[in-house]
Amino acid sequence: MSTEHSAAILDTTTQLPPTEVRCSYPSKLCNNHRAVKDNGDLHKLCDFHRKKANVNQQRMQQKRRLIRQQMVEHKKRFMDAAQAPMEYNASTNMMEPKEPICNLSHEEVMMLEVMLFDEDDGDCEGMAFPFDFPVTGTYPPHMPSGNMSL
Numbered sequence: 705m706s707t708e709h710s711a712a713i714l715d716t717t718t719q720l721p722p723t724e725v726r727c728s729y730p731s732k733l734c735n736n737h738r739a740v741k742d743n744g745d746l747h748k749l750c751d752f753h754r755k756k757a758n759v760n761q762q763r764m765q766q767k768r769r770l771i772r773q774q775m776v777e778h779k780k781r782f783m784d785a786a787q788a789p790m791e792y793n794a795s796t797n798m799m800e801p802k803e804p805i806c807n808l809s810h811e812e813v814m815m816l817e818v819m820l821f822d823e824d825d826g827d828c829e830g831m832a833f834p835f836d837f838p839v840t841g842t843y844p845p846h847m848p849s850g851n852m853s854l
Contacts, residue, residue, distance in 0.1 A: 729753045 720726065720735055727734035727750035736750035747754060789802045808816070 727753055 721737055725737050725746065727736045727738055728748045729750070734750060734753060736752060739747040739749065739751045739754055741747055749757060790799045791802050792798075793800045
């Protein structure tokens with residue numbers, strides 16, 4: 705009689721709950737019953753796996769928040785660095801940086817001004833073109849046209 709009783713106990717302990725009430729944990733078979741929601745419906749997971757999933761989800765959300773915050777701070781630092789603080793100079797009637805952006809000597813600044821603001825740009829005088837080189841019109845086949853479009 706004791707063997708029948710132990711067999712009956714073994715039978716009841718090894719019986720799996722029906723699939724519709726069993727935990728749906730995807731990684732491994734879980735024989736626990738699904739947790740019950742406040743409204744009486746069933747969750748997909750048992751209490752143990754729900755807590756585990758919630759902790760994991762909170763960890764991932766914290767990681768996403770941290771990454772998002774770092775991206776915002778990086779973008780802010782980049783924008784602050786890219787835009788130098790400016791002030792209005794009444795004598796030149798221009799906005800100028802409060803501090804020098806780079807350390808150029810007076811001679812280097814003058815050279816840049818000559819190269820950038822050459823007054824001869826409009827009429828092409830002083831340009832090193834050969835006499836037979838057409839400034840306007842069509843170009844010979846062996847010469848590039850200057851058209852940079854693709």
